[in-house]
Amino acid sequence: MAELTTLARPYAKAAFQYALEVKDLAGWGKQLATLAAVSRYGVMQKKIASPSLSAQQQAQLLIDACGDELTAPVRNFIVLVAQNKRLLLLPEIYQLFDALKTAQEQAVDVELTTAIALDDASQAKLAEALSTKLARKVNVQTVVDQQLLAGVIIKAGDLVIDGSMRGRLEKLAKAINS
Structure with missing residues (x-):
């Protein structure tokens, strides 16, 4: 568990910093929550962990599953996470992002x-x-x-x-x- 958190932390911090800069913490939080929920789904987990799919294909599967819920910056974030083979960390990324958001909002x-x-x-x-x-x-x-x-x-x-x-x-x- 601690290892997953360590791997997810840089992505959560980067997403948080960007969301803070563009003043959209709530929007990013909602979209990351959606991504975390979709990525936890058993069938989706198998697909995004499949070595037979490229990183771009895995990212696109996740983006398609979320539909119009995702903005362009969040889609770009997912592509980056997929390129680094960290899509399975999305629930941890969301939890860390949410903790940072809560601390920021005091x-x-x-x-x-x-x-x-x-x-x-x-x-x-x-x-x-x-x-x-x-x-x-x-x-x-x-x-x-x-x-x-x-x-x-x-x-x-x-x-x-x-x-x-x-x-x-x-x-x-x-x-x-x-």
Whole structure:
């Protein structure tokens, strides 16, 4: 895994620098996400790894599969990646690009797991509080888990805040049994 990341890093940095220069981080992020998803598909993986196809043919297969989703600069990027026989690294390139983009935007992705779906006002209030606490822009994604009973679990990178009823009951049970 570390080796794949090492190989993918220069491509992710180059794509990020270009996207930053042309002020299109969101566009590049979306297109790289599409490419990563397409390249993960089993049949596509076999085709882009096939030694019987030239680098140009492999790149064209991927470009054709994405259709009109890709801009000319991203297509050129894919051709370059194909020439260096690194198309299978597209998922790692996307992950590294996304991490660079998030750091640039000084944002953090937060996952809120709740027992019931939150209304927009509650979600906005939580996002604002987390933004203040973390001193960053917060991108919130919510997940409903009915096993929580009540409360919320907040995951922001390595930080986990368990404010769920289930979590509190488990802590109480441990304290009683100790």
